[in-house]
Amino acid sequence: MFKATAITLIPEAWPGPLGASILGRARAEGIWDLETVDLRTFGLGKHRKVDDTPAGGGAGLVLRPDVAAAAVDSVQKCPDLSRSVPAMTRPVVYLSPRGRRFDQEMARQWAAGPGVILFCGRFEGLDERAIEARDMQEVSLGDFVLAGGDVAAMAMLEAAIRLLPGVAGNSASITGESFENGLLEYPHYTLPREWEGRQTPPVLLSGDHRRIEEWRISRSKALTFDRRPDLYAAYSETPTPTAPETGDEPD
Template sequence: MTGTGSRGWDARILTLYPAMFPGPLGQSLAGRALNEGVWSLRVVDIRDFARDKHRSVDDTPFGGGPGMVMRPDVLAAAIDATVAAAGEAAAEQPLIYFSPRGRRLDQALVHSVKDAGGATLVCGRFEGVDERLLQARPVTEVSLGDFVLSGGEIAAYALLDAVVRLLPGVMGAEESGTEESFADGLLEYPQYTRPQEWEGRSVPEVLLSGHHERIAAWRRDQAERITAERRPDLWEDYAKRKRGK
């Protein structure tokens, strides 16, 4: 088990490839916040809990079929030791296993994980984990989308990056986290910067007006238009909430 301390929001990663962390999480805003103790990272090698000299963590599936399945006894031992080492609070924090059949990761789930103060993230490999492990521990299965990855590590990067940027002090401007895609159920409005004229294209005049109410109204209109065009599923939910107000 390796770590960076126990201050701040606490991430615990269970993986067969501990060298993959912190990876991209050690760069940019997340990396700076990690160094400053805004969040902490503990990386656990699942093979450390294997029960034989070969450090086996998987076996062939009962009933036949391709591939290998991660053993419930080894993985449960890794989870239990990791949560126990993190203290009492960790037992109440999310235990997440990344799986194509899980709940889709969205901004609401990101906020929920952030507000929990920490999380234990299990990165599977092979054909997945023994179903009994998922039944015996309070596991939440989470998916990035309708596609298959080689393992859960990339999904862990995505979730942690999304969480860490919401932690106090990580982003420069306080409003950065509230005026972006999904913050209120809409995709983000278009953004513009210098130069004012570029390849025959101009910045919308309203953004140059200095009239804050008009700018806010324009941005809301643009966010609604883009959401309705590109994500009708989000637009339907947003429209229902808007009608209910």
């Protein structure tokens, strides 16, 4: 079973969208499990203090390393020993805007393993010593800053969990998605065939599966070239790719 652990100051926010739709059903079926650990439980003193002012001055508060490490150690604790041992299987991830950007490849790596431990930060961040001492991997959802790591953690987990066997009803719906082959996904159409003067591309109604596949690949290339030239450059065999065909059906 894939196990996700979220260390957070707002456990009431979980499971959020992870508890609905196919992910919620998969959890109920035992395909994956979620554990939430309240960081406040490990806080110090009467008020369970988890943070303090930044060394060297500055605005905001910083999560204390002793509090953070205690929470991580409680998850990593070996049930047969009285001491905490480093986790050898599940990575410990700290959600941080300065971390490596999360992508589909990382989602696949997580899905192929036994799970992940996610430390959801708050305030100005986490004391660097805790990150180093507990060998945390810093991962970012993107080039922007959130109020905390919980939303980012949920998004990353959704990306990984939906790849687990048995979660998606049709595995073919995953293999053709954006980023799976280095390209953005082609456009989709359904009923009605004509809507507000816009037609479904005739090639999709032709019944010719070879032509349909060619059209979809061509549209994927064109969309990627237009919207994500960085992805297209990596996909293309040529150092400086030229604009691909639009993929429109010929007259």
